[in-house]
Amino acid sequence: MNSEMAKDSLKTPKTSSRSAGNLSISIWAAQCGKCYKWRKISTQEEYEEIRSKFNEEPFHCENKPNVSCDDPTEIEYDSLRTWVIDKPNEPKTPIGFKRELCLRGDYSEMDVYYITPSGKKLRSTEEVRTFLQKNLEFSDLSTEDFSFTTPHIMDDTIPSPSTK
Numbered sequence: 001m002n003s004e005m006a007k008d009s010l011k012t013p014k015t016s017s018r019s020a021g022n023l024s025i026s027i028w029a030a031q032c033g034k035c036y037k038w039r040k041i042s043t044q045e046e047y048e049e050i051r052s053k054f055n056e057e058p059f060h061c062e063n064k065p066n067v068s069c070d071d072p073t074e075i076e077y078d079s080l081r082t083w084v085i086d087k088p089n090e091p092k093t094p095i096g097f098k099r100e101l102c103l104r105g106d107y108s109e110m111d112v113y114y115i116t117p118s119g120k121k122l123r124s125t126e127e128v129r130t131f132l133q134k135n136l137e138f139s140d141l142s143t144e145d146f147s148f149t150t151p152h153i154m155d156d157t158i159p160s161p162s163t164k
């Protein structure tokens with residue numbers, strides 16, 4: 001399913017850890033637009049950089065140092081781990097802020113929030129607006145720099161109740 005979507009989008013898989021409570025992203029990956037192999041992206045920052053201009057500059061294996069389309073895939077898209085798919089061209093997290101994504105323990109939904117440089121949690125565009133109004137040192141930022149769009153959880157990679 002969704003092979004069309006997988007081809008054109010970045011995915012942010014997470015591990016198959018089955019611990020109770022919310023799960024966070026542990027592996028970032030991007031799919032090559034030419035050979036469709038998955039490449040691991042080492043940091044969230046790097047991943048966001050790729051994602052922020054994904055439509056203009058599709059990801060290719062050569063974007064990674066010493067990697068080409070001839071190399072074997074680095075990670076398989078399968079149900080060993082739960083995959084979530086991101087929207088391309090989301091804004092990069094502003095410097096000093098941290099964007100956190102959590103998958104609810106029941107796999108029903110993802111939650112997204114930002115942590116400000118001073119450690120405050122922002123959970124909505126409204127909270128970002130209030131924060132920016134009160135903290136003039138961030139006057140170069142706007143609500144456009146923050147996205148509360150959550151990735152799509154791939155149903156076919158959600159563990160079935162018997163394997164949970």
Ligand SMILES: [Zn+2]
Nearest residue numbers: 032035061069
């Ligand atoms: Zn490739």
